[in-house]
Amino acid sequence: MSKSFHVVCPRCDAVNRVPQDRPASQAVCGSCKAKLFEGHPVELNAARFQRHAERSDIPVIADFWAPWCGPCRAMAPIFERAAKELEPKARFVKVNVDNEPELAGRLGVQGIPALFVLKNGSVVARQAGLANLSTLQNWVRQFSTV
Numbered sequence: 416m417s418k419s420f421h422v423v424c425p426r427c428d429a430v431n432r433v434p435q436d437r438p439a440s441q442a443v444c445g446s447c448k449a450k451l452f453e454g455h456p457v458e459l460n461a462a463r464f465q466r467h468a469e470r471s472d473i474p475v476i477a478d479f480w481a482p483w484c485g486p487c488r489a490m491a492p493i494f495e496r497a498a499k500e501l502e503p504k505a506r507f508v509k510v511n512v513d514n515e516p517e518l519a520g521r522l523g524v525q526g527i528p529a530l531f532v533l534k535n536g537s538v539v540a541r542q543a544g545l546a547n548l549s550t551l552q553n554w555v556r557q558f559s560t561v
Contacts, residue, residue: 418434418435418436419432419433419434419435419505420432420435420439420470420472420473421433421470421471421472422439422442422447422451422452422503422524422559423445423466423467423471423506424446424447424451425446425451425453425457425468426444426447426449426454427444427446427449427451428463428466428467428532429444429445429446429447430470431444431445431446431451431552432495433451433469433503439451439452439503440452440502440503444475445548449540451503452502452503453502454498454499454502454537455498455499455507456478456494456495456498456508456509457497457506457508457509458505458508458509458510458511459508459509459519460510460514460515461515464477464508464510464515464518465536466505467508468533468536469535469536471506472535472560473503473504473505473506473559473560474504474505474506474531474532474533474534474539474554474555474558475479475506475508475531475532475533475534476493476497476505476506476507476530476531476551476554476555477508477509477510477530477532477533478490478494478507478508478509478510478528478529478530479509479510479512479519479524479527479528479529479530480509480510480511480512480527480528481511481512481513481527481560482511482513483513484527486527486541486544486545487527487528489526489545490528490545490546493516493531493545493546493547493548493551494507494509494551495553496548497548497551497552500548500552501551501552501555502560504539504555504556504559505555505558505559509540512524512527513550522538523541525543526543526544528543528544528545528546529541529542529543529544530542530543530550530551530554532544532554532558538559540554540557540558
């Protein structure tokens with residue numbers, strides 16, 4: 416039996432097992448048939464965030480942001496490019512702190528943009544402020560096992 420990893424569907428939040436001997440970039444959800452990796456960050460609320468963080472075997476790279484924040488708007492294309500270049504080694508997600516203040520508070524977000532790397536539901540790295548593509552690439556390389 417081949418080794419596999421679990422990833423949560425960006426559309427329906429079903430947990431999917433993806434064999435490592437097949438191209439993950441072509442994997443589709445067993446429930447809704449959507450592509451598991453679309454090369455774009457997934458916009459999540461608190462409940463969906465929890466599911467992705469806890470049930471995915473790949474790192475979850477989270478951008479906590481707000482639409483009124485200038486640095487957050489500057490970070491958006493960098494984060495988008497990282498998702499396009501680095502999936503399926505990680506899942507890139509965005510959380511609007513205005514819509515999810517309890518989640519932001521629980522994780523200790525004090526300023527935005529705030530970037531987090533989560534593995535197995537736990538925060539393993541964080542950075543406040545604007546990050547560059549190289550920082551995101553290094554995080555994925557450091558924490559990815561897929």
